[in-house]
Amino acid sequence: xxxxxxxxxxxxxxxxxxxxxxxxxxxxxxxxxxxxxxxxxxxxxxxxxxxxxxxxxxxxxxxxxxxxxxxxxxxxxxxxxxxxxxxxxxxxxxxxxxxxxxxxxxxxxxxxxxxxxxxxxxxxxxxxxxxxxxxxxxxxxxxxxxxxxxxxxxxxxxxxxxxxxxxxxxxxxxxxxxxxxxxxxxxxxxxxxxxxxxxxxxxxxxxxxxxxxxxxxxxxxxxx
Amino acid sequence: xxxxxxxxxxxxxxxxxxxxxxxxxxxxxxxxxxxxxxxxxxxxxxxxxxxxxxxxxxxxxxxxxxxxxxxxxxxxxxxxxxxxxxxxxxxxxxxxxxxxx
Ligand SMILES: Nc1nc2c(ncn2[C@@H]2O[C@H](COP(=O)(O)OP(=O)(O)OP(=O)(O)O)[C@@H](O)[C@H]2O)c(=O)[nH]1
Ligand SMILES: [Mg+2]
Ligand SMILES: [Zn+2]
Numbered sequence: 001x002x003x004x005x006x007x008x009x010x011x012x013x014x015x016x017x018x019x020x021x022x023x024x025x026x027x028x029x030x031x032x033x034x035x036x037x038x039x040x041x042x043x044x045x046x047x048x049x050x051x052x053x054x055x056x057x058x059x060x061x062x063x064x065x066x067x068x069x070x071x072x073x074x075x076x077x078x079x080x081x082x083x084x085x086x087x088x089x090x091x092x093x094x095x096x097x098x099x100x101x102x103x104x105x106x107x108x109x110x111x112x113x114x115x116x117x118x119x120x121x122x123x124x125x126x127x128x129x130x131x132x133x134x135x136x137x138x139x140x141x142x143x144x145x146x147x148x149x150x151x152x153x154x155x156x157x158x159x160x161x162x163x164x165x166x167x168x169x170x171x172x173x174x175x176x177x178x179x180x181x182x183x184x185x186x187x188x189x190x191x192x193x194x195x196x197x198x199x200x201x202x203x204x205x206x207x208x209x210x211x212x213x214x215x216x217x218x219x220x221x222x223x224x
Numbered sequence: 225x226x227x228x229x230x231x232x233x234x235x236x237x238x239x240x241x242x243x244x245x246x247x248x249x250x251x252x253x254x255x256x257x258x259x260x261x262x263x264x265x266x267x268x269x270x271x272x273x274x275x276x277x278x279x280x281x282x283x284x285x286x287x288x289x290x291x292x293x294x295x296x297x298x299x300x301x302x303x304x305x306x307x308x309x310x311x312x313x314x315x316x317x318x319x320x321x322x323x324x325x
Contacts (some may be wrong), residue, residue: 002239002323011243011317055310128250129317154297155250187298190307 013132018098022133024107030222031062032115035132037156037210038140040122040147044165045206046074047140048117048201049080054209056081057218058113064104065119067095073119084108095126098133107181114216124153135215136161143167144174147181154188164208169198196202240273240323246316247281248297275323281314 010016026033036044037154048063062084065073074087084103088096101118110116118134120127128137139160141149144167150157157163163185165178178196186190193211197204239259245253260274272321283292286308288298292301299309 002324002325004321007242007319008319008321009319011240013268110317125250148275151296155315156301157250158248158297186307190299 003059006212011207012131015098015129019053019131019133020104022098025105026110026116026133029110029113030047030219031092031110031113031135032219033118033132033134034115035120035134036122036140037124037127037135038122038142039124040048042122042140042142042145043164043199044119044122045076047164047166047197047202048077048119050199050202050205051117051209051212052080052082054082054205055212059114061214062105062108062110062113062116063119064101064116066090066100066121068092068121069093073111073220077142079154082102084110084113088223090121090220094121094123095130096120096132097130101132106200115212124149125157128153128156128159135219138162138164140164140166141180141181143176144216145176147177148184150181157185157188157192159201160189164194164197165193166197166199168196168203228280237268237325238272238322239265240275241269241279241319242275242276242321242323244279244316244320246279246314248314249317253278254271273290277320279313279316282312284312285309295301 032094038044047075052061061082063077064086065077066088068090071087071089074085077085086107086168088100088104137160139156141163165181169175182194195204195208197208234315245251257276257318264272281297282291282303283294283308285290285304287306288301288304290301290303291312300307301309
């Protein structure tokens with residue numbers, strides 16, 4: 001006869017504990033924290049390069065870039081003018097976890113920072129389960145992917161607060177249907193804020209910048 | 225993590241781990257079971273089985289209060305068509321129990 005011993009514990013409780021510490025630290029400093037997630041190559045780094053180019057000097061940004069093997073993304077962000085950039089090389093892990101982010105943040109001077117961007121590893125599965133202490137997850141999807149992505153990775157789209165549809169300059173070259181992807185995503189998460197942009201041409205990025213500025217203002221006023 | 229818990233509760237060997245997995249936990253129960261069985265070989269957990277309790281995604285409409293199962297992860301109120309729906313269940317990823325032989 002076997003005997004059951006009750007445990008009742010979240011598998012990710014240790015990660016959640018560290019994420020809560022990060023959230024408290026960033027909250028006290030009034031820093032907006034965004035966790036950028038996507039499939040590999042959707043344009044997370046490109047979006048951050050554009051954002052640095054447009055808003056650097058105007059708002060103060062810290063950036064943490066996760067990568068499985070290289071520090072390439074962090075180097076791109078530094079070249080784009082990022083002053084506070086830390087790479088996280090996961091050494092094989094397909095997602096960032098809170099302790100990796102916590103270590104990276106300890107190496108950055110966060111004084112007067114307005115917004116922290118965390119570029120997650122390109123993967124729409126595992127990063128959805130790992131809280132990094134962010135205010136919001138932002139999911140990036142590009143028009144070279146299938147418009148059924150939200151249906152295939154519902155967990156990520158449900159847990160994200162905004163969706164950036166990137167590479168709209170390539171619309172028409174595939175059968176990607178913007179209205180279909182929006183319908184699919186909004187069915188899973190009716191509260192998603194949606195942006196349609198091209199990091200190549202710059203189209204649609206003003207809405208994204210405006211939204212970032214609003215988030216920062218709300219954070220400073222301590223609204224959520 | 226299961227091994228930490230065994231130490232804490234002073235359990236020497238177990239024959240099963242009970243896990244609760246939500247439909248939107250980001251974890252696929254099939255893949256997880258396979259990984260678990262591979263991961264535990266040559267550890268004190270060798271031979272332990274993973275017993276997965278699957279939790280469907282359920283939502284509650286913020287407009288009319290209707291509660292429903294979100295089939296195909298569609299958080300669209302089946303009464304009033306509102307998309308303003310809170311998630312009640314579906315994100316779980318918990319260790320529920322350990323079974324001693
Ligand atoms: N045509 C077009 N190409 C783009 C656009 N945005 C990014 N790209 C290209 O897409 C490729 C991948 O972009 P990245 O920004 O590196 O994508 P990422 O999401 O950071 O990729 P990982 O970090 O590897 O997951 C690069 O070759 C970019 O030049 C766009 O709006 N239009
Ligand atoms: Mg990148
Ligand atoms: Zn309703």
